[in-house]
Amino acid sequence: MPELPEVEVVRRGLERWVAGRPVSGVEVAHPRAIRRHVAGAHDFAARLTGRTIEAARRRGKYLWLPLKGADEASGAEEALVAHLGMSGQLLVVDPGSPPEKHLRVRFSFADGGPELRFVDQRTFGHLLVAPLVDGVGGRVPEPIAHIAPDPLEPAFDADAFAARLRARRTGIKRALLDQSLISGVGNIYADEALWRARLHWARPTETLTRPKINELVTAVREVMHAALAEGGTSFDHLYVNVNGESGYFSRSLAVYGRRDEPCPRCGTPIRRDPFMNRSSYSCPRCQPRPRRARI
DNA sequence: ATCGTAGCCTGGAGGC
DNA sequence: TGCCTCCAGGCTACGA
Structure with missing residues (x-):
């Protein structure tokens, strides 16, 4: 379940192990993996073969690897874009090692x-x-130009985020998970940040004060920095970084996945609520349910 | 325009 | 033991 900190760990690995190297071959073993490359597997491979990877960039949970030189036909700068989804890994392995x-x-x-x-x-x-296009904060791949900057980017605009958030008519957690408002926040860090800011997940966005929004943004940044410092969250064998090494932040989570365990702040058992066919974890005492809840 | 939901997908866990 | 159902979850498409 890679979220922003895990993806950043992967980006650093790619920067170190892949940037500057010329691609000589691409093998698509499963067409679903390139389903968003509408021109198909042959075109995907052709656009990469012979090109050199320049760097490794990230916005929210998206990674991209800009390619050296423009596409011959269109003249456009291009990048290999990756989203890891729930279980994706980018592994740097010896060419002789058996297929996973x-x-x-x-x-x-x-x-x-x-x-x-x-x-x-x-x-x-x-x-x-x-292709790469001009976006907020610089050149970004065209398919992800609609994604907002993430809270760890210099391009993240807290004033604009607060204004757009308060204009919404929904619950705060739903808004936090909306990648067009703020990117890189998934279910885990949403719950952790809301707990730190003492906000219930169903709190209507229009009732949030500017100081409270600032507190929440700070909480999001803190929990991400903490995860990053520990190499990203990991719960099982699915998440490994670019070198195959597992992260281990999961033991530091305060509420996520901890139903009935004591709140680290007040000792009240953590509750689990159904939320968007998934779960929200929170402390009933630190994060009381608002009278007017928006799910 | 904005908000909310179904569906995509696999494998581990737990019930019977 | 094996079969079944549930659960995890980011994102897109689509309906209201």
């Missing part, structure tokens, strides 16, 4: 060094090649 059970796409390099492999059990992740 859920290997979806394999990239080889002209330098003969380690391969890059996209492995994804639940197939919610995807890869595509897309």
Whole structure:
């Protein structure tokens, strides 16, 4: 379940192990992995083969690898875009190592060094090649131009976020999970940040004061920085970083996945509520349900 | 325009 | 033991 901190760990791994290397081969083992590359697997491979990866960038949970040189036909700058979904991994492995059970796409390099492999059990992740366009905070891949900056980016505008948030007519957690308002916040860190800010997940956005919104943004940043410092959250074998190393932030979570365990702040048993066919974890005492709740 | 929901997908857990 | 159902969850498409 990679969220922003985990994706950032992967980005750093890609920057170190893949940037500057020329792609020599692309093998799409499972077409669903490139379903958002509408021109298909052949085009996907053709756009990458012979190109050199320049760098590794990230916004929210999206990664992209800008490619050196423009596309010959369109003249556009392009990038390999990746979203890990729930279970996606980008692994840097020895070319001779046996294929992983859920290997979806394999990239080889002209330098003969380690391969890059996209492995994804639940197939919610995807890869595509897309042109770069001008967006908030710089050049971004066209398909993700609608995603708002994440709270760790310099381009994140807290004033604009607060204004748009208060104009919404929904619950705060639903708004936090809306990647067009603020990107990179998933179910885990939404619950953790709301707990830190002592906000119930169903609190109507229009009732939030500016100081409370600032507190919430600070809480989001703190929980992400904490996760990043520990190498990202991990619950099981599914999440590993680019080198195959597991993160271990899960033991630091205050409420997520801790139903009936004591709140670290007041000792009240943590509750689990159904939310959008999923779960919300919160402390009944620190985060009382508002009288007018918006789900 | 904005808000809310169904559906995508696999495998582990737990019930019987 | 094996079969069944539930659960995890980011994102898109679509309906209201």
